[in-house]
Amino acid sequence: MKANKNQPSAETQQEAMRIAKATQKPGQTKEQTKLIAQGIEKGIAQYKKQQKEKKRQADKAQKKQRREKQQVQQTSLPETSVAETTPNRSMLPWLLLGISWAGFIAYVTFR
Known part of the structure; x- marks a missing residue:
């Protein structure tokens, strides 16, 4: 089954819980640790979204640069000949x- 789009992957949840347990303070309840883990999950998800967006923008810029380069080559070669x-x-x-x-x-x- 696929995870819901709003819900982080199981891997992200496990990583967040591991980090939350590693930074757990003495006397902290399980519920508090779960809340911290959820906050970490949201942070990880937001970071992943930002990285995807940066990659998408870089790909778009690279494609645009290639198209412009091809257009320049196409327009300059026929004129020269x-x-x-x-x-x-x-x-x-x-x-x-x-x-x-x-x-x-x-x-x-x-x-």
């Missing part, structure tokens, strides 16, 4: 035009 190929394409027609004019001038001059 397009920027490198675009000047070559735009220079090719001018280069061919210059060669054809030089050939025409050479033909007319040396004919």
Whole structure:
């Protein structure tokens, strides 16, 4: 059977009782020890919740960082390749035009 969400696990209860008994004062009743153990259980449960939340936040931040890094890589790589190929394409027609004019001038001059 699963423990209720509001109720700490059996392991946590045993740990809390062990701590409460270890710090027990002379003349302290069993009921007082149980109350102390319950307080310790609540403290342990709260600590575990805080740690889970911290881990969850760290995971979210890490995922966000990965996504941003991927976006930067995706946006920078295509721009670089397009920027490198675009000047070559735009220079090719001018280069061919210059060669054809030089050939025409050479033909007319040396004919």
